[in-house]
Amino acid sequence: MINKIVASVAEALDGIRDGATVLIGGFGSVGQPDVLIEGLIEQGAKDLVAVLNNAGVGRVGVARLMELGRVRKIICSFPRSSDPVVFETLYREGRIELEIVPQGTLAERIRAAGAGIPAFYTATAAGTLLEQGKEAREFDGKRYVMERALRGDVALVEAWEADRWGNLVYRGSGANFNPVMAMGADLTIAQVQHIRELGELHPHMIMTPGVYVNRVVQVDRGGDWLKPEAA
Amino acid sequence: MINKIVASVAEALDGIRDGATVLIGGFGSVGQPDVLIEGLIEQGAKDLVAVLNNAGVGRVGVARLMELGRVRKIICSFPRSSDPVVFETLYREGRIELEIVPQGTLAERIRAAGAGIPAFYTATAAGTLLEQGKEAREFDGKRYVMERALRGDVALVEAWEADRWGNLVYRGSGANFNPVMAMGADLTIAQVQHIRELGELHPHMIMTPGVYVNRVVQVDRGGDWLKPEAA
Amino acid sequence: MPFTRDQMAARLGADVPEGWCVNLGIGIPTMVANHVQGKEVIFQSENGVIGMGPAPAKGAEDPWLINAGKQLITLAKGASFVGHADSFAMIRGGHIDLCVLGAFEVAENGDLANWATSENDTAPAVGGAMDLAAGAKRLWVIMEHTTKDGRPKLVERCGYPLTGLACVRRVYTNLAVIDVLPEKGFVLVDLAPGVTLDEVRAKSGAAIHTN
């Protein structure tokens, strides 16, 4: 029987190595695999490359991971946040590398990794500072930048519901980076609110097929602590 | 008020010009915009480039359009079918151009057009006959082919349900080429079984947002002539 | 009297036709959503929401529904969700009719600078601005006509790092509405009530043409 559900966060994160590139889903507070990030702090892997949209808020979650010196490099579109104290301190002191990537290019580079595309061209960033160090090329008279696929060793994602095949259903705006990161890593680990019986999830509601998911851990916040949007 | 629903097939197809590149959704008999294809036969546009998976079956639909001499070129992955008589005759007589594209490359080239990507690299067809005439390049020691975006002037698609924004919900395996073609053309026309009130379609069930759809025409086959799959 | 920010948003909103799919940047651009007066406009957000409704009533917030500015939102009827890759495919593929952004500078050749300033020693944050600048069908900028210390933001060439090249089509400021036309540069469309063309010219760093 296929059963991707594991019993604990520790089991879900087992084997993440020093130096790993870790894709972290979520946008703002929505769809963030917060318990997996806390687990990663416990787990101990260091020298990590973190790929996510923001560079952490306050001193919790990813910011805490950075503060502990466990993140060598961050690849993101928007290092600023409402409270970017940890990142900005580390960055000023030269203790963390930063690669700024336009948000859409970030998503597309991860998709490319998941879809077997080593490189693609985009008009985004053409002629700007973020073109530097990249090949540029004209197609039909317009300038484009060549962007390379960005693959994760691990992806940490969040979803509302899952089944034992690892199929994921998102809630509200909770999909965001999660589906594309799920397909762009060698090991995809999902934190979910609800486990459903196989067959309970509607085939057309599943945005991430279980094929992309290796491990699922349920984070029980006590039932429907948030009500799903009306059907 | 946004209302993409038009009253007739003729109105839906209005303005398709001679020489147009027409993307045609469907895989096998499922998800095929058959009534729109019949309408295109009536409509009269000629010198067309047809982009679809197969090259038509028997003497109806796309095969009929070809038989009438209205298709200059076909871009597809699989020109054979259970009854490919029209295409094979035209092809042998040199009266139709053929561009064979691997099925995944076909889908990805159309997606690229819809996603603002002028070109991408893929391992598919590297080192084969279908690499001929294309740039090849190594990334990390592996050979890839550069493929260009494939854009349609028009896309003809089929869906199970739509609303007046043009949001589309597919049934069963009826999505196939339809969502990607809907995003890859300047004018996307959808044939649907059912029109729903705005808000009736579940936000997570909509595979093609109405942003990609210009016109919707309902083809009334008399209610639920086929029952939708169980929810 | 120059426009207030709300009036600037209203002035822009009046120019948005029914049926457009519109992406609004953070700040003044977001205020445009309140000023499309009965027209059905589809508001898209980079985080995969297509069809945002008005801000939620107090007590009716759904914490799982936010926009790209991380504000709580509601869904309009007809809304749908996609993931980030699909959301930016929509943006970068030219399917957004209009994007409204703020700016540090707009140049008369349409160049936009809105993501990084040379004075800034912290890491610059680009977010989705470059994708929107490169991909949207049209880009309108809404901004104060000058910086807080009175320097012009409409300029001959941008001094700050560019977000996109030749992408701005129109600028809405507290003083005026100005088209950015290829070959021609800045062309006045409209003045705020009581504002003179001379004042606009005095506060601009490039020529303001009239038709």
Add this chain to the structure above:
Amino acid sequence: MPFTRDQMAARLGADVPEGWCVNLGIGIPTMVANHVQGKEVIFQSENGVIGMGPAPAKGAEDPWLINAGKQLITLAKGASFVGHADSFAMIRGGHIDLCVLGAFEVAENGDLANWATSENDTAPAVGGAMDLAAGAKRLWVIMEHTTKDGRPKLVERCGYPLTGLACVRRVYTNLAVIDVLPEKGFVLVDLAPGVTLDEVRAKSGAAIHTN
């Protein structure tokens, strides 16, 4: 006695471990679905079906559910649907554990020819074969050991146009199961009951090694 086609499919099916995501080509490969004996295997189809079940019972067919061979199918519990771009992203991105295809020829360097023959004057039809050959984690071929007129299909170098280079990992024929190993070439795994290594060698166009 050589394997029947059904026995070939069963022999291959016995080697598929539980939990793999498997794409089956048209023809003999499709028969493998009936031979995974109680193991939970996820059958993927290029047209966007992930998790096919057994063939439908008579009268219970849903005409909207077909596979890449255009046969009517059912869904397994846990099934999901994606469109073609996403389906081939899955295939081309290396997420399919196993693809099973038929072949005209397999070469000892792993090259596969299964889409076009030089004799064929009609347009060759590639379908998804090149995508699967380039993208699946592993590719196994299932085919008769020789052509109808007795020519070997296991060869030193393919004569027909290639589908993919160095992509075949294993071949299941009516006579034997043969690994295709880098550097080594064809290495015998298993013989059909009553078939000798000499017979396999006699009917092959390239060296068949043993471990």
